[in-house]
Amino acid sequence: MHCLAENKKIVMIGIAGVGKTTLLSKIVEILKNNNKSVKVISYGTLMFDVAKENGLQDRDELRKLPVSEQQSLQKIVAEKIASQNEQIVIIDTHAFINSPEGYYPGLPEHVLKILKPSNFISVSAKPEEIYNRRMKDDTRNRDKITIENIKKELDVQSGMISACAVITGSPVKHILNGEGKIDEAAAKLIKSIGL
Numbered sequence: 001m002h003c004l005a006e007n008k009k010i011v012m013i014g015i016a017g018v019g020k021t022t023l024l025s026k027i028v029e030i031l032k033n034n035n036k037s038v039k040v041i042s043y044g045t046l047m048f049d050v051a052k053e054n055g056l057q058d059r060d061e062l063r064k065l066p067v068s069e070q071q072s073l074q075k076i077v078a079e080k081i082a083s084q085n086e087q088i089v090i091i092d093t094h095a096f097i098n099s100p101e102g103y104y105p106g107l108p109e110h111v112l113k114i115l116k117p118s119n120f121i122s123v124s125a126k127p128e129e130i131y132n133r134r135m136k137d138d139t140r141n142r143d144k145i146t147i148e149n150i151k152k153e154l155d156v157q158s159g160m161i162s163a164c165a166v167i168t169g170s171p172v173k174h175i176l177n178g179e180g181k182i183d184e185a186a187a188k189l190i191k192s193i194g195l
Contacts, residue, residue, distance in 0.1 A: 008088050009081070009115055010193055011107065013095045013161055014123035015153045017130035017137070019177040019185075023123060024092060026186040031088060031195065039086040043093035043106070046077045063097045067104060070097065078114035088195070091115065095122070095160035096153075103156050107164050119193045120172035122161045127151050129179050 014020035024040055031038045048059045050073055056062065062070070081091060096103040107115075125133075127150045134145050158174075165172040173192035177185045 007085060008118045008193065008195075009084075009091060010088065010119045010121060011091045011093060011115070011117045011164070012121040012123065013093055013106070013157060014177075015094065015130065015150070015157055017133040017150075018123045018125045019133065019182070020092065020123050022182060023175075023177055023185055023189070024090065026182055027090070027189060030186060030190060034195070036088055036195065037086045038088040038090065039084055040090045040092055041081055041084070043077060043081070043091055046080060047073045050076050063099050063104075067099065067101060070099070070104065071108070071110070074108070074111050075114065078111045082114050082116065091117070095157040095164070098153075103160075105160055105163075107160070109167055112164060112168050117164075117168060117170050119170055120161055120165055120168075121189055121192070122157060122172055122174045123177050123185075124154055124157070124174065125177050125179070127154065130154075 012020065012024065028038055028040060044059065044062065047062060048056070051062060051065075056065075062073075065073075081089065094106040096106050098104075127147050130150050131145060131147055134150075161172050164170075171192075173189065175185050175189050175192075
């Protein structure tokens with residue numbers, strides 16, 4: 001497989017509650033078992049680390065920063081990620097940030113030009129499953145959870161990731177991560193990125 005001489009940068013997006021973290025763990029396990037060097041980078045965590053250096057204390061405050069500050073943080077983080085040289089770099093992020101101004105793209109054009117992703121993976125699940133998963137997660141300071149809001153978020157995610165694919169010319173694969181079907185979702189994902 002000569003295509004791995006250059007590294008793959010795979011952007012994986014999913015709204016809260018689609019099971020992205022669990023799916024990522026499974027994929028990393030499979031790739032490492034197949035002797036691939038893989039690194040997972042959480043865009044939001046890296047942004048928060050940079051923001052903390054500038055005095056921010058709560059990760060959920062990131063999305064409330066003025067758009068210009070978010071853009072500046074995004075750029076710094078994109079440059080850090082672009083410098084990674086593992087065979088496979090999986091960027092765990094969100095297609096949008098629900099900010100006071102509206103849905104701000106998580107991957108605006110200036111970020112995509114720096115990252116140069118080879119693939120996009122859009123993870124989703126049934127709205128009812130997402131709702132149930134979110135109701136069990138009390139670790140984050142989230143907005144009001146309703147099935148209607150979840151459906152809207154899935155629609156926005158779909159539109160945003162399609163725009164990313166158009167801007168970069170990189171393919172997007174939609175993966176449904178159904179309850180109890182993690183192995184199936186992981187297999188589809190790995191096949192879609194040519195690994």
